[in-house]
Amino acid sequence: MEGEKLIEKLPLSSSWLEDIVDVLLKRPNGEGEIDSIVAALMRTDRDIGAEAESTVTRTINNYCRNSGDAEKKAKHEIFERLAPGCYRLLNYPSRPDLIEIQNIRFDDYAYQKAWELFYKSAAKDERWAAASKRKKLEAFSRSLLSNERLRDFLKACGSEPPEII
Structure with missing residues (x-):
């Protein structure tokens, strides 16, 4: 059996990063504002909690090539900041390989x-x-x-x- 098919059968936990990527893959040009990403996540099974906006922003900024934090450089660049609170998935329409960068x-x-x-x-x-x-x-x-x-x-x-x- 092919390796990818084997991995798909595993009950791997979905991370905030994966959920955000999934939302942006469904958006035109892979772009979205934080509030629209949170709204999309609210329609899923994810328990988004009371601090969803800050969690989404923090998660994106951890993987953003130009988050505005001059002291912190993203080790894995997945997003690009287009404007305050607005981001784009860098390899849109392709899904980034998230397995290698997460626990x-x-x-x-x-x-x-x-x-x-x-x-x-x-x-x-x-x-x-x-x-x-x-x-x-x-x-x-x-x-x-x-x-x-x-x-x-x-x-x-x-x-x-x-x-x-």
Whole structure:
């Protein structure tokens, strides 16, 4: 099975960054004002909390090439500031690869624990440190398909392992 298909089967947690990117991918030219991004997020399942505007602004500014913060340079440039409170997705209409720049987290507790067990074991291999996060997730996915102990662990925790195809 192709690596991307394997990763898509995993219950990875969606981050604010991913949700913001999703909103801007649906907007003309990948552009949007903070208030319209927050309004779009309010129509999703995300719990946006009381400080949604500041959270969205902070998240965008962490990945903005010209956020106006002269002391802080974005390590990964995903957005561009067009005007106060208005931003554009730099690679619109393409989706940026967010896997490599974020922590790997799972919505499902059992998957998170299985990932931690797998990671601890796989880290003993010297090639692990040099592998991309995408390659690590692919290896984890393949292991979930073939490793009976991991599959049994997921089942014991009440989670369904991915289907073997």
